[in-house]
Amino acid sequence: MKITGNKLYQRVAASVTEGIEAGRWAVGTRLPGERDLADEYKVSRPTIREAMIALEMQGWIEVRHGSGLYVTRRDHGAGRREDALNFDVGAFDLIEARILFEGEAVALAAVSITDEQLAELDALLEEMAADDPNEPMVIDADRRFHLAIANATGNAAIRSVIEYLWELRVKSPLAANMFARARRGGVTPRVDEHRPILAALKARDPNAARNAMRLHLRGVVDDLLEATELEVMERARNELDARRDSVSKRLEIGSV
Structure with a gap:
C-alpha cells in the first residue's frame, strides 16, 4: 500500500486505526513489525515509529510481553480517531527540517x-x-x-524559522513525547558533535560547517530510533521480571 499527502505518520496511523475498526486486527492482536509496516506503506521506519508512538499515546495499541505492539481497543467513538491522530509534527520530521535549514544556516554563518x-x-x-x-x-x-x-547568519527570517523549529520540540505533542522518551533512555545533547561545527565556523569553512551540522543532526535521528526501541525493550523486560516474581511467589506458596 502506498500513501501520499502531508504528515505521513498521521496517514499511516489513520490507516492502522481504520484497519482496527474494520476488524483487520482484533483486540489483542499483534501488529506487524516495523519493517513489515514500512514495506506495506512504502515509508521509512522513522515514520512507522512516529505513527506507532502516536497510537500508543492515545491507547490504540500497547507494548505487551516483549513480543511487539498489540491492539488494545477497537472503537474510540465517533470523531475520536481524527482527534487522536492530530498530533502535529513528529520528532523525525522535525529533525529532517532542521537538517535542511540548519545545515544551510551554518554554512551561511561561516x-x-x-x-x-x-x-x-x-x-x-x-x-x-x-x-x-x-x-x-x-x-x-x-x-x-x-x-x-542562526543569529550569526545576519538573516532575521532564517533565525525565525529555526526558532520555530525548536519551539515545535515542546509545542508538538508527538515531538515532545518522543524527545521525553529519548531523555528517559539516556539521550543527551551530543556535545562532542558540536565541536566540529564550531571548529568549521572558526575556520570560516561553509562546506565543513554544513557537513558537521548534518552529521550531528543525523546522529540525533539515530539516538531517537535507538531510544524509542530500547524503551519498548525495557518495558518488555520489566513485564517479564514482574511475571517471574509472580510465578516465584506462587511456587513458594506451593512448597510450604
Whole structure:
C-alpha cells in the first residue's frame, strides 16, 4: 500500500486505526513489525515509529510481553480517531527540517560570523559540557548554541524559522513525547558533535560547517530510533521480571 499527502505518520496511523475498526486486527492482536509496516506503506521506519508512538499515546495499541505492539481497543467513538491522530509534527520530521535549514544556516554563518559570536558559542559549549548532561541548563545551552548560529547568519527570517523549529520540540505533542522518551533512555545533547561545527565556523569553512551540522543532526535521528526501541525493550523486560516474581511467589506458596 502506498500513501501520499502531508504528515505521513498521521496517514499511516489513520490507516492502522481504520484497519482496527474494520476488524483487520482484533483486540489483542499483534501488529506487524516495523519493517513489515514500512514495506506495506512504502515509508521509512522513522515514520512507522512516529505513527506507532502516536497510537500508543492515545491507547490504540500497547507494548505487551516483549513480543511487539498489540491492539488494545477497537472503537474510540465517533470523531475520536481524527482527534487522536492530530498530533502535529513528529520528532523525525522535525529533525529532517532542521537538517535542511540548519545545515544551510551554518554554512551561511561561516562566512559572516564575528569573533564575538564565536566566543559566545565557545561559552555555550562549556555549559553543555557540564557533569550532569540531563540538567535543564545543558539542554537550554544546546538550544541557545543552535539559535546563536542562526543569529550569526545576519538573516532575521532564517533565525525565525529555526526558532520555530525548536519551539515545535515542546509545542508538538508527538515531538515532545518522543524527545521525553529519548531523555528517559539516556539521550543527551551530543556535545562532542558540536565541536566540529564550531571548529568549521572558526575556520570560516561553509562546506565543513554544513557537513558537521548534518552529521550531528543525523546522529540525533539515530539516538531517537535507538531510544524509542530500547524503551519498548525495557518495558518488555520489566513485564517479564514482574511475571517471574509472580510465578516465584506462587511456587513458594506451593512448597510450604
